[in-house]
Amino acid sequence: MSEPSDHRDDLAGLIACPECDLVYTAPQVAMRQRAVCARCHTVLIAPRRKAGKQLIALALTVLILIVAATFFPFLSIGAGGMHHDASILQAAFVFEGGLSVLSIAVLFFIVLIPALRLVLLIYVLAPIIRDRPPAPLARSAFRLSESLLPWSMAEIFAIGCAVALVKLSDLADVVFGPAAWMFAVLVVLVVATDNLMCRYSIWASLDE
Amino acid sequence: MGLVGCTRCMRVSHSGTQICPRCGSALQSRDPFSLQKVWAWWLLGLGCYIPANIYPMLETRTLVSTQSDTIVGGAVTLAQHGNWGVALIILVASVVIPVAKFFALAGLGIGVWRGSRLSERQRHLLYEVVEYIGRWSMIDVFVVAILSSLVQLQALATITPGRASLFFALSVIFTMLSAQSFDSRLIWDSARRPDRKEDTHP
Numbered sequence: 057m058s059e060p061s062d063h064r065d066d067l068a069g070l071i072a073c074p075e076c077d078l079v080y081t082a083p084q085v086a087m088r089q090r091a092v093c094a095r096c097h098t099v100l101i102a103p104r105r106k107a108g109k110q111l112i113a114l115a116l117t118v119l120i121l122i123v124a125a126t127f128f129p130f131l132s133i134g135a136g137g138m139h140h141d142a143s144i145l146q147a148a149f150v151f152e153g154g155l156s157v158l159s160i161a162v163l164f165f166i167v168l169i170p171a172l173r174l175v176l177l178i179y180v181l182a183p184i185i186r187d188r189p190p191a192p193l194a195r196s197a198f199r200l201s202e203s204l205l206p207w208s209m210a211e212i213f214a215i216g217c218a219v220a221l222v223k224l225s226d227l228a229d230v231v232f233g234p235a236a237w238m239f240a241v242l243v244v245l246v247v248a249t250d251n252l253m254c255r256y257s258i259w260a261s262l263d264e
Numbered sequence: 265m266g267l268v269g270c271t272r273c274m275r276v277s278h279s280g281t282q283i284c285p286r287c288g289s290a291l292q293s294r295d296p297f298s299l300q301k302v303w304a305w306w307l308l309g310l311g312c313y314i315p316a317n318i319y320p321m322l323e324t325r326t327l328v329s330t331q332s333d334t335i336v337g338g339a340v341t342l343a344q345h346g347n348w349g350v351a352l353i354i355l356v357a358s359v360v361i362p363v364a365k366f367f368a369l370a371g372l373g374i375g376v377w378r379g380s381r382l383s384e385r386q387r388h389l390l391y392e393v394v395e396y397i398g399r400w401s402m403i404d405v406f407v408v409a410i411l412s413s414l415v416q417l418q419a420l421a422t423i424t425p426g427r428a429s430l431f432f433a434l435s436v437i438f439t440m441l442s443a444q445s446f447d448s449r450l451i452w453d454s455a456r457r458p459d460r461k462e463d464t465h466p
Contacts, residue, residue: 067275067276070267071269072270072275072276074269074274075388076449077269095385095452096388131410133417135421136417136420142413146413155429157430158425158429162406195286195288199287206399206444207399212400216406216407217410220407222350230414259275260286262287
């Protein structure tokens with residue numbers, strides 16, 4: 057952005073707020089500082105030093121946690137001498153008969169979509185941090201990853217575990233299993249990933 | 265200005281450009297069907313929210329009894345057992361927030377259509393809250409899944425999900441789609457055109 061090039065149109069230096077459409081000249085934002093829309097307060101640019109590497113590290117960690125947490129029990133219950141524990145796969149497949157479509161939706165929301173998003177993010181970022189040209193279809197991959205964001209609900213499921221625990225604590229002895237702790241870590245990491253990611257910086261580096 | 269901005273990567277292009285040169289998203293200065301889509305999803309969401317409250321969310325079978333609880337019924341039962349805190353959380357999460365979301369989305373739609381007493385900043389904040397909270401309503405469906413998979417203690421107690429869980433999930437999905445269809449740039453258009461009210465009511 058520092059050297060003006062005449063073969064690209066002059067609009068490349070402008071940005072429009074995605075929420076309210078106010079147009080700015082893209083400012084040079086220092087590391088750890090944020091450019092915020094003056095009208096609607098949406099964060100526009102928020103670059104972080106080595107964000108790419110940290111994002112890949114976070115994404116890999118979360119991916120491993122999701123895969124592992126899928127199979128381990130997340131809660132176990134004991135009452136009257138009986139004992140039962142449940143994994144995420146069991147939780148997803150409790151919806152039977154006419155409700156079975158909900159099983160598939162739950163599996164997508166808490167396992168498949170979050171995992172796909174992270175794989176796409178790693179695929180997009182890996183060449184960028186090594187200063188290589190973007191991977192083939194990197195723009196489509198990042199676009200898909202971004203549009204899946206609202207449908208990735210692993211962290212909501214983690215809070216759901218806590219609610220279920222509170223609900224049942226009067227009736228039975230409920231204990232967190234290994235997957236519940238994995239999901240607790242996952243909530244923190246998902247929030248960290250969101251704070252670290254500067255979409256503008258990623259799009260700008262895919263543009264070069 | 266003869267320009268169009270990309271809502272995904274913020275790139276600015278000349279108006280008439282169909283595809284964003286930076287990220288490849290389809291470009292539209294404003295989505296002309298934004299409000300139609302918002303209302304269509306809104307109605308579907310509301311349509312599913314009603315059966316979600318009529319049918320049972322959970323069916324609990326114990327040694328002595330079988331009990332079906334609707335969303336509100338379950339909260340009332342909890343309150344009768346003295347669990348006021350949990351009952352309140354359930355009421356807020358599954359009744360107050362979804363209902364408030366329907367009102368907020370309707371308010372945003374009406375606000376674009378015929379102006380609003382709220383300032384653009386306030387309406388934008390409202391939109392951001394609705395968009396952020398939307399997905400968190402799914403927590404109810406997950407809690408039902410967790411409870412049903414966990415409480416499988418043969419004769420002692422079993423919990424199975426009721427029909428309302430599907431309607432509730434659909435209602436959450438439809439309201440999320442409604443919020444996503446809302447083009448937030450429409451809120452700010454009225455700020456630049458104070459004569460808009462007269463335009464729509466000749």
